[in-house]
Amino acid sequence: MRIILDAMGSDNHPQPEIQAAVQAAKEFRCEILLVGDENQLADKLAQANPQNAAVRIVHAPEVFEMTTKLSGSMLRKVQNSMGVCMDLLKSGEGDVVVTAGNTGGAMAIGLARLGRLKGVKRPALSALFPVRGGHCVVLDLGANTDCRPEYLVQFAQMGSVYARQMLKIDRPRVGLVSNGEEAGKGNDLVKATYPLLQATGLNFIGNIEGKELFGGEADVAVADGFTGNVLLKASEAVAKFMTDILKEELMATARTKVGALLAKPAFDTLKRTLDPDEVGGVPLLGINGLVFVGHGRSDARALVNGMRWAKQAVEGDLLGALRAVMEGK
Amino acid sequence: MRIILDAMGSDNHPQPEIQAAVQAAKEFRCEILLVGDENQLADKLAQANPQNAAVRIVHAPEVFEMTTKLSGSMLRKVQNSMGVCMDLLKSGEGDVVVTAGNTGGAMAIGLARLGRLKGVKRPALSALFPVRGGHCVVLDLGANTDCRPEYLVQFAQMGSVYARQMLKIDRPRVGLVSNGEEAGKGNDLVKATYPLLQATGLNFIGNIEGKELFGGEADVAVADGFTGNVLLKASEAVAKFMTDILKEELMATARTKVGALLAKPAFDTLKRTLDPDEVGGVPLLGINGLVFVGHGRSDARALVNGMRWAKQAVEGDLLGALRAVMEGK
Numbered sequence: 001m002r003i004i005l006d007a008m009g010s011d012n013h014p015q016p017e018i019q020a021a022v023q024a025a026k027e028f029r030c031e032i033l034l035v036g037d038e039n040q041l042a043d044k045l046a047q048a049n050p051q052n053a054a055v056r057i058v059h060a061p062e063v064f065e066m067t068t069k070l071s072g073s074m075l076r077k078v079q080n081s082m083g084v085c086m087d088l089l090k091s092g093e094g095d096v097v098v099t100a101g102n103t104g105g106a107m108a109i110g111l112a113r114l115g116r117l118k119g120v121k122r123p124a125l126s127a128l129f130p131v132r133g134g135h136c137v138v139l140d141l142g143a144n145t146d147c148r149p150e151y152l153v154q155f156a157q158m159g160s161v162y163a164r165q166m167l168k169i170d171r172p173r174v175g176l177v178s179n180g181e182e183a184g185k186g187n188d189l190v191k192a193t194y195p196l197l198q199a200t201g202l203n204f205i206g207n208i209e210g211k212e213l214f215g216g217e218a219d220v221a222v223a224d225g226f227t228g229n230v231l232l233k234a235s236e237a238v239a240k241f242m243t244d245i246l247k248e249e250l251m252a253t254a255r256t257k258v259g260a261l262l263a264k265p266a267f268d269t270l271k272r273t274l275d276p277d278e279v280g281g282v283p284l285l286g287i288n289g290l291v292f293v294g295h296g297r298s299d300a301r302a303l304v305n306g307m308r309w310a311k312q313a314v315e316g317d318l319l320g321a322l323r324a325v326m327e328g329k
Numbered sequence: 330m331r332i333i334l335d336a337m338g339s340d341n342h343p344q345p346e347i348q349a350a351v352q353a354a355k356e357f358r359c360e361i362l363l364v365g366d367e368n369q370l371a372d373k374l375a376q377a378n379p380q381n382a383a384v385r386i387v388h389a390p391e392v393f394e395m396t397t398k399l400s401g402s403m404l405r406k407v408q409n410s411m412g413v414c415m416d417l418l419k420s421g422e423g424d425v426v427v428t429a430g431n432t433g434g435a436m437a438i439g440l441a442r443l444g445r446l447k448g449v450k451r452p453a454l455s456a457l458f459p460v461r462g463g464h465c466v467v468l469d470l471g472a473n474t475d476c477r478p479e480y481l482v483q484f485a486q487m488g489s490v491y492a493r494q495m496l497k498i499d500r501p502r503v504g505l506v507s508n509g510e511e512a513g514k515g516n517d518l519v520k521a522t523y524p525l526l527q528a529t530g531l532n533f534i535g536n537i538e539g540k541e542l543f544g545g546e547a548d549v550a551v552a553d554g555f556t557g558n559v560l561l562k563a564s565e566a567v568a569k570f571m572t573d574i575l576k577e578e579l580m581a582t583a584r585t586k587v588g589a590l591l592a593k594p595a596f597d598t599l600k601r602t603l604d605p606d607e608v609g610g611v612p613l614l615g616i617n618g619l620v621f622v623g624h625g626r627s628d629a630r631a632l633v634n635g636m637r638w639a640k641q642a643v644e645g646d647l648l649g650a651l652r653a654v655m656e657g658k
Contacts, residue, residue, distance in 0.1 A: 132570065142508050145516040179471050179558035187474040187555040210559070210566030226516040227559055229508035230539070230552075234560050237539030238567040241461065245602055249595035259591025266578030266585045273574055 001028070001314060003307050004088050006099035007036030008063070008081040010303070011296045013100075014041055018048050020303035025053035027304070028311055033058050033094050036081045060084040075112035082106060086113035089289045096290040096310040098281060100298040106291060107143050107284055114289040117319075119326040122151045123286030124225070125293075126159060127232065128167075130273050132216030137163050137172075139285065140225035141232050147224035149193040152176070153200060154326070158285040159220035160202055161325050165316045166309075167219065175208030175218030177227060183207065189224060197222075239274050281306040283313070286326070290319050330357070330643060332636050333417050335428035336365030337392070337410040339632070340625045342429075343370055347377050349632035354382035356633070357640055362387050362423050365410045389413040404441035411435060415442035418618045425619040425639040427610060429627040435620060436472050436613055443618040446648075448655040451480045452615030453554070454622075455488060456561065457496075459602050461545030466492050466501075468614065469554040470561050476553035478522040481505070482529060483655070487614040488549035489531055490654050494645045495638075496548065504537030504547030506556060512536065518553060526551075568603050610635040612642070615655070619648050 003024065007017040014036055021032040022045075031054040034041060038059040049055055060081040077083075085097045086109055099106055103125060116123060126139030137159045144151060156174045163172035176193060178186040183194065185207055197204045205218060210231075213221050223231065250260035260267070281292030290313050294306045313319075332353065336346040343365055350361040351374075360383040363370060367388040378384055389410040406412075414426045415438055428435055432454060445452060455468030466488045473480060485503045492501035505522060507515040512523065514536055526533040534547060539560075542550050552560065579589035589596070610621030619642050623635045642648075 132573075145508060177559060179474060179555050179562075187553070190555075210562035210564070211569075213563070214566040214570040223559075224516070226508050226519075227556060230506060230556055231559055231563050233508075233539035234542070234563050235539070235567045237543040238564045239571060240540075241543040242568060242571055242599060242603070244461075245599050246595060249598045250592055252595065256592045256595045259588045259593070259595070262588030263579055263585045263592055264588070266575060266581065266588070269578045270571060270574050274571070 001030040001311065002033060002094040003028075003030060003310060004033045004035060004085045004094035004097045005303070005307065006081045006085050006097065006101055007034045007041055007057075008060070009099040009101035009294070009296075010298045012299075014044065016298060016300045016303055017100075018044050019300035020307065021045075021055045022049045022053050023300065024304050024307045025055050026051070028307070030054070030311070031056060032307075033088060035085050035088065036060050037063060058084060058088060072112065075109050078109065082109050083113065086110055086289070086291070089291070090114055095314045096292065098292050098294065098303065098306045098310050100294040100296055100303060100306075102296070103282065103293045104142070106293045107287075110284050110287045110289065110291050114287050114291075117286055117288050117323055117326050120158075120286040121154055122147070123284055124155050124158060125282055126162060126285055127282050129213065129221075129235065131214050134216060135167060136213060136216070136218055136221050137167070138213075138221045138223070138228060138232065140223065140228050141282070142225045142229035144225040146226070147189060149189060149196050152189070152193045152222050152224065153196045154286070156197055156200065156202055156204070156220060156222045157325055158322060159222060161321050162283065162285060162318065163219045165318045165321050166313060169219050171203040172219035173205045173217065174202050174220045174222060175205050175212060177213070177221055177223035177231065178207035178209065181207050181209055181212060193222075281309050283318070285322065290314060330359040330640065331362055331423040332357075332359060332639060333362045333364060333414045333423035333426045334632070334636065335410045335414050335426065335430055336363045336370055336386075337389070338428040338430035338623070338625075339627045341628075343373065345627060345629045345632055346429075347373050348629035349636065350374075350384045351378045351382050352629065352633050353636045354384050355380070357636070359383070359640070360385060361636075362417060364414050364417065365389050366392060387413060387417060401441065404438050407438065411438050412442065415439055415618070415620070418620070419443055424643045425621065427621050427623065427632065427635045427639050429623040429625055429632060429635075431625070432611060432622045433471070435622045436616075439613050439616045439618065439620050443616050443620075446615055446617050446652055446655050449487075449615040450483055451476070452613055453484045453487060454611055455491060455614055456611050458542070458550075458561075458564065460543050463545060464496060465542060465545070465547055465550050466496070467542075467550045467552070467557060467561065469552065469557050470611070471554045471558035473554040475555070476518060478518060478525050481518070481522045481551050481553065482525045483615070485526055485529065485531055485533070485549060485551045486654055487651060488551060490650050491612065491614060491647065492548045494647045494650050495642060498548050500532040501548035502534045502546065503531050503549045503551060504534050504541060506542070506550055506552035506560065507536035507538065510536050510538055510541060522551075610638050612647070614651065619643060
């Protein structure tokens, strides 16, 4: 097993990546290919790796900001760290890519370099939302803002494979995000998708709203990328809004400060429940290779968690399972 | 001023409505028309109203569950409490309707009985979301699941009038809900709506995500009814999810229980911030009459708050202001 780690992905790169690579090499007993500007990496890695854990630098000659718009041919050629990561994956020198770089960029470069899995119409971004009793795979989160019903059906299929392989859920319950749980509710897209999902043989439980999603009633929640993205961003924003108010109010008086101190274990549980870094990495589902993208603000711990998750995906043959289901769809 | 209160709207009707009517009549010094089944209301009202505050029962001969599907002609004729409320408003016997009944039903019956304001293509449902530093008017919340760009422009116009008249914001900042704050982000609908909003003369601040919405950066947030509804339900569900975890964890040990007790003022502030009953009532924007719909689970306090808000809408001539802006649009 070799994990390919983008050394230039996170907001504070490359220090978190260097630390994470060394730690993961030790902990997982596998080789880490650390991809980035060798001049920036060599000395720092030597310092951080006195025991010589199996971390190897692969030089990426270009430094490219993901804010730059890349055209089609550039996406295939660019030799920044993300591009080199994808090439290493394609040539089989590594088994999985982990990056904390720009998600849209990873999708674009990954798609250009690795292509789609056979049968897949549109790759999707998915994340694990923390919900009652566990997690829910939500997709698409923004790779496809305008969708056709058949794309949503494929998201449901890929999300179900992901839930089965990675969350070990036998027959994942699939919900269709809508503006009402009753059948017949929805916009034109949802109404057209509903009967198609019923015909798939997936464990389709019907329309779901926020209540069912966060209540843990579905293992997979399907939406077009626009809706999924709005849902994701709103959920994160509400959580932050509530946490901010609570923090401020708890610090407001001596009494509440003492209360906060005593109640700390409860707040810690809440924080851990909502922490996206506990499970690091959003898979690019539907491209012909295993790529996981973490938050830009990932620290070393988040990156190690991301690599642990990526390693599980390799061991559980997530890609093979996706290929088996999607081929010919 | 006469407020028309649907006596049969809330989940626990008619007791909360009777209490609220008596309290509002006293507090606001205006007459309340309490609309419902006289047989169910007369004795209870007499008991609840020993001082004879100005509450008058208006009999609604039919009892109709809002779950029943109503056809076009039924919507115009039905003599359940909601239908009678709308007729009283139309004939000028009252100035504003307040109901805790089904929102979709109120919209359908209101539209059938009162019609649209001149120039309005599609009426919308809006709510005040609690955000940093105040509230944001979010619309549409589900009256129009599939929208054209020009509908969203009208939502922005109506939402701006609502924010100006009711929240006393001089030039309300209007945001377009999208999957990214940058211009150019969005699905086809958002991309088509963006330049139209720029051309309105409204205080359009561009695309917004959950972060900007809950960060209080917009006074009005515009979305199609499907997206707005998903946003609303997800926000409520995340708030409930977090509150539930926190409650359970705070009750988990003796230490956290004491902490919770001491920190109570902070939790109370959070609860008050998120409480939809503080401002009771969602206006049906764009129909030719003032109608406010509250939560089905409204208690007497929520209903009184709803009537207070409705009274302000009458006094501030919300309907006249909407008419002035929308005529000829």
